[in-house]
Amino acid sequence: MAKGLLLLCMVASEVWNAETRPIDFVCDRESRRDMNTVAEMEAALADCDALKTLPSPIQLPCIKVHKASWERKSAQEKKGDIAASLRALSRSVRVVKTLSQPGCAATLLERLEHTVNNYLHIITHLDVRRSVESPLFSCTPESTHSLSTVLWTFSRLITGKLEWLMADLTHGCP
Numbered sequence: 461m462a463k464g465l466l467l468l469c470m471v472a473s474e475v476w477n478a479e480t481r482p483i484d485f486v487c488d489r490e491s492r493r494d495m496n497t498v499a500e501m502e503a504a505l506a507d508c509d510a511l512k513t514l515p516s517p518i519q520l521p522c523i524k525v526h527k528a529s530w531e532r533k534s535a536q537e538k539k540g541d542i543a544a545s546l547r548a549l550s551r552s553v554r555v556v557k558t559l560s561q562p563g564c565a566a567t568l569l570e571r572l573e574h575t576v577n578n579y580l581h582i583i584t585h586l587d588v589r590r591s592v593e594s595p596l597f598s599c600t601p602e603s604t605h606s607l608s609t610v611l612w613t614f615s616r617l618i619t620g621k622l623e624w625l626m627a628d629l630t631h632g633c634p
Contacts, residue, residue, distance in 0.1 A: 485582045486626055487633035497575055498615040501568060505607055508564040514610075515559040517603035518552040521545035523616040524599055530624065535588045538625045545617055546580040548601060549610075568607070576614070579622070588629065 484491045522545050530538070550573060557569040604610060 483633075486586065486629045489626075492618075492623070492626065495578065496615070496618050497571075498611050498618065501572060501575070502608065502611050504564070504568055504571075505611065508568055514556050514605045514607055516556050517605050518556055518607075518610050519548045519601045519603050520610065520613045521549050521617040522599035522601060523613055523620055525621060525624075530621075535625065535628050538621070538628065539583060539586060539588050542617070542621055542625060543580060543583050545601075545621075546576055546583060549614065550576045550580060552603070553610075572607075572611070572614075579618070583622075586629070 485495070522541070533541070553569055553573040553576060557566060557573060560566045560569055604613075
């Protein structure tokens, strides 16, 4: 019963996310906060006994930032950096999800993949002009077998680099 309710809550929270437009994402900080479901996934992970160690490592997003270097990058380069991290994370989660047994672990990994892909969709559709997007990582990516570490790192990407990029882009908001 609790697992069914968890799945229903996960699906309901994702419906709103699918309708978020890139301009809403940039101009409305509250929309971005609402889309960030990492805390909910962390709570679901605490209730998921089956997922202590992942069957395969997940590549972590690059979250470390040298502030002066970051500020020198164009918005397009920042967008490319974030998109590269999100793409790699999505691919890694997809692989681990296929190796996981059905149940709360697979459901949580599916939710994470969907959330990462929502962010990736919005980032790739942001209208950022001026230079060519760089699909390169800003670090040498690390991997982990711990889903709690993946969620923490994903949260830092969203609340760090992604928010800094949004701050750069809000000048175009009404």
